[in-house]
Amino acid sequence: MTSTALRAPGRSFFTLLTAVAAAAALTACGGDKGEKASQTAAKVNKEEITVHQINFVLQRQPGLKPEQAEAASKQVLERLIDQELAVQKAQEQKLDRDPRVVQQIEAAKREIIARAYVERVGESVAKPTNEEIAKYYAEKPALFKERRIYSLQEIQIEAKPEQFETITNKLKAAKSLSEFVEFLKANDIRFAGNQAVRAAEQLPLNSLDAIAQLKDGESRVMTTPAGLTVLVLNGSRSQPVDEAAARPAIEAFLLNQRKAEAVQKDIKALRDSSNIEYVGKFVGGPGAAASAAAAAPAPVVAPAPAASGLDAATISKGMGLK
Structure with missing residues (x-):
């Protein structure tokens, strides 16, 4: 060989x-008088779930055909209701103040904002x-x-x-x-x-x-x-x-x-225009290599x-x- x-x-x-x-955006149909229907899809205790929330989830499902949107929207709504019930119970138990939960929320927030910036750079x-x-x-x-x-x-x-x-x-x-x-x-x-x-x-x-x-x-x-x-x-x-x-x-x-x-x-x-200082055990680490990797094609x-x-x-x- x-x-x-x-x-x-x-x-x-x-x-x-x-x-x-x-998926195509869902449109609300009014009655005989042509009145615009409410954007509220469901009420869970005192909180509302809106059509906009459903559409946001649908837009993140690649391959969904327009004719599937109505059935999919109903399934999404049921999941959002379950989610809202869990959120309300978690808040009642003050889980939203748990340090681990707060840390995860902040990490997700940073990732979303950073991704938005990356997408903005790509638009040019x-x-x-x-x-x-x-x-x-x-x-x-x-x-x-x-x-x-x-x-x-x-x-x-x-x-x-x-x-x-x-x-x-x-x-x-x-x-x-x-x-x-x-x-x-x-x-x-x-x-x-x-x-x-x-x-x-x-x-x-x-x-x-x-x-x-x-x-x-x-x-x-x-x-x-x-x-x-x-x-x-x-x-x-x-x-x-x-x-x-x-x-x-x-x-x-x-x-x-x-x-x-x-x-x-x-x-x-x-990186070149910022002051980046490594502290403690990270001094002398792979930071320089990481910077070089960022610049590499x-x-x-x-x-x-x-x-x-x-x-x-x-x-x-x-x-x-x-």
């Missing part, structure tokens, strides 16, 4: 979170041009024009860096995957294996070109935080995607990438062509072989 070592891509420093409205980013989209398509043939569906055998190996060379050499010398697995067992090297069928866009982008060059039976080795991952190509089939089909996903991917870069640049500028994840059934939400979360 032949093998070439590759480094597995790192994780993004910052992932942009974008709220997508997934320009959308990619048609030329930039076409250029990306042309530069990534393994993703589009020469896209393939891969049948892969994956072996995740727990190993220390000093073991990497020995394991890699044994993989090269092994006449079969079974022989390599027996070597791992004989040397008490922990591993886990599985088989998977993955489209090109579901593979680590930094390794895709190398994987695309594999022939049946050949393998690639990638380093991971826990050790090594061995990918063996069992077979593949061609499934190209034309530029028109790929365009929406490429546009979303490039836009999200620009937003992430803009946020990283902005955070770095804020985010690792790239492949956009999913529309024909594959993967959308911009999948791109935002990142894709890799599991």
Whole structure:
């Protein structure tokens, strides 16, 4: 078996979170006189639950179709009633003053405000041009024009860096995957294996070109935080995607990438212009490294062509072989 070592891509420093409205706003219908109905959906003791609260929850449910909104709104209302009852009872027991609860509320508040700022920074980013989209398509043939569906055998190996060379050499010398697995067992090297069928866009982008060059039976080795991952190509089939089909996903991917870069640049500028002092046991810690990581470009994840059934939400979360 032949093998070439590759480094597995790192994780993004910052992932942009974008709220997508997934349901049509509910409209209130009046009586024969055309009077506007109340925005109150229910009263729980002395407190009201409004249509606006229901709509807010619906907007956070991606994939909800307009025709499902009415039924979904009734289910949401029941959950909000249960929630309101729990809140009222908690307040009665003064749980809202519990230090742990107060701390969680403040943490959630900070996260929401920080996310709003991140989204505001992202709003200033320009959308990619048609030329930039076409250029990306042309530069990534393994993703589009020469896209393939891969049948892969994956072996995740727990190993220390000093073991990497020995394991890699044994993989090269092994006449079969079974022989390599027996070597791992004989040397008490922990591993886990599985088989998977993955489209090109579901593979680590930094390794895709190398994987695309594999022939049946050949393998690639990638380093991971826990050790090594061995990918063996069992077979593949061609499934190209034309530029028109790929365009929406490429546009979303490039836009999200620009937003992430803009946020990283902005955070770095804020760090550089602020007085940050580490105290106590945190003095001399990884603060400088964290600042450098904030300035580093985010690792790239492949956009999913529309024909594959993967959308911009999948791109935002990142894709890799599991």
